[in-house]
Amino acid sequence: MKRIMCVVSYDGTNYAGYQIQTNGIAIQAKIQVALKLMHKGTAVQITSSGRTDAGVHAVGQVFHFDTFLSIPSDNWKRALNTLLPDDIHINSVKEVDNNFHARYDSVSKEYRYLVLNSPEPDLFKRNHILHVKDKLDVRAMQEACQWIEGEHDFSAFCSAKTDLKGSKIRTVYQVTCEQQGDQITFIFRGSGFLYNMVRILVGTLIGIGKGVHRPEEMKEMIESKSREKAGITAPPNGLYLWRVRYLE
Amino acid sequence: MKRIMCVVSYDGTNYAGYQIQTNGIAIQAKIQVALKLMHKGTAVQITSSGRTDAGVHAVGQVFHFDTFLSIPSDNWKRALNTLLPDDIHINSVKEVDNNFHARYDSVSKEYRYLVLNSPEPDLFKRNHILHVKDKLDVRAMQEACQWIEGEHDFSAFCSAKTDLKGSKIRTVYQVTCEQQGDQITFIFRGSGFLYNMVRILVGTLIGIGKGVHRPEEMKEMIESKSREKAGITAPPNGLYLWRVRYLE
Numbered sequence: 001m002k003r004i005m006c007v008v009s010y011d012g013t014n015y016a017g018y019q020i021q022t023n024g025i026a027i028q029a030k031i032q033v034a035l036k037l038m039h040k041g042t043a044v045q046i047t048s049s050g051r052t053d054a055g056v057h058a059v060g061q062v063f064h065f066d067t068f069l070s071i072p073s074d075n076w077k078r079a080l081n082t083l084l085p086d087d088i089h090i091n092s093v094k095e096v097d098n099n100f101h102a103r104y105d106s107v108s109k110e111y112r113y114l115v116l117n118s119p120e121p122d123l124f125k126r127n128h129i130l131h132v133k134d135k136l137d138v139r140a141m142q143e144a145c146q147w148i149e150g151e152h153d154f155s156a157f158c159s160a161k162t163d164l165k166g167s168k169i170r171t172v173y174q175v176t177c178e179q180q181g182d183q184i185t186f187i188f189r190g191s192g193f194l195y196n197m198v199r200i201l202v203g204t205l206i207g208i209g210k211g212v213h214r215p216e217e218m219k220e221m222i223e224s225k226s227r228e229k230a231g232i233t234a235p236p237n238g239l240y241l242w243r244v245r246y247l248e
Numbered sequence: 249m250k251r252i253m254c255v256v257s258y259d260g261t262n263y264a265g266y267q268i269q270t271n272g273i274a275i276q277a278k279i280q281v282a283l284k285l286m287h288k289g290t291a292v293q294i295t296s297s298g299r300t301d302a303g304v305h306a307v308g309q310v311f312h313f314d315t316f317l318s319i320p321s322d323n324w325k326r327a328l329n330t331l332l333p334d335d336i337h338i339n340s341v342k343e344v345d346n347n348f349h350a351r352y353d354s355v356s357k358e359y360r361y362l363v364l365n366s367p368e369p370d371l372f373k374r375n376h377i378l379h380v381k382d383k384l385d386v387r388a389m390q391e392a393c394q395w396i397e398g399e400h401d402f403s404a405f406c407s408a409k410t411d412l413k414g415s416k417i418r419t420v421y422q423v424t425c426e427q428q429g430d431q432i433t434f435i436f437r438g439s440g441f442l443y444n445m446v447r448i449l450v451g452t453l454i455g456i457g458k459g460v461h462r463p464e465e466m467k468e469m470i471e472s473k474s475r476e477k478a479g480i481t482a483p484p485n486g487l488y489l490w491r492v493r494y495l496e
Contacts, residue, residue: 123258
């Protein structure tokens, strides 16, 4: 058996999320259907770096699977993309060590969140960027970003719906907020993120950008460890799992 | 009664086209439902500058209607956008002369067609730009564009499905083809266009860009007046009704 690692992009708009659940079509299921076809009816289980929610996108999600097939990487890529729907695209395929694990071996993840800050929406991007009408104070949001960096207990920024029993301490390496024209891009790099953490951080940052909260309140919210103190959960449509890094 | 003119953008992806027909949901129907709600159940017929096909988009489609309501333009816009789905957006509303007609009074139309010319598709833009893998020769396409400009009988570039009985002579004022990074934009400005004319022109231009035809063959194809001589009909997803002009 060979272990194969794939980097995949997907448009999450029409899916109930990455992971197979009881309701709705999952991205994982679509990939497994394609792999089953390639394996002449034998089911193939894939393991990803982690789930993404309904409506959340990926530019560089990573998964692995084991196969008895001997196919060159380029052919894997071509065959899978032919079998996959046009909102899921395999970017690269490579054979990896049999010990490689897409979830446990990841050393950092990057998420990006895109905001269109303009009086009018752009309907062609409505599923791929969050539209915010009110003029946002980018300086204030940038100031607030600093408080997020470092090792913190992010209990205040974790959905109450989580089934996580363990520690809510995570290390965020870098958070940036950049404006280009009327687009604002938030970038989050960290060792890992809690359920809904990036979306609650963005919802809170937008609240700060609107002047509802002061930048320093980000620090207080983190210290409170209380979900009620933080801002709202930003919608999924602006969020992208951008990149997953592994030790080479 | 007052006559109201609206400029509307829409994402044609999920519609069977602009105009109400026997099958599928039309953009016109969605707008008329919103207007009926505003008119407390009285049906309101809208008249546009012309139809667009299934999957074709608009940045500046124009329509008019008559109303007994007295509402300031900004409130019209806000109310309609609240009632419309998020893939249809009213850009502007103004009261016009009772003789104004969105179709008969238009003096020119601009269509744009977007092509992503790259080895890999961009799945987030799949409904809004045509992906072409093969490297296109932009110079050759630009050369071919010149032959389209002017007054010609465009029978070779009209769908056989047209119900048009009259003349197929149209005046095209300007055709350009510009590349920016991996995006190629075709712009067509003319007095009017036949059914599928822009899509057949683009299909033919792409054939020239791929080297299937020489640029001068565009001239011969137009002169042939034969649909079989021209290229294929390009898919709808890259096409936008960009602007409709009227005499002020």
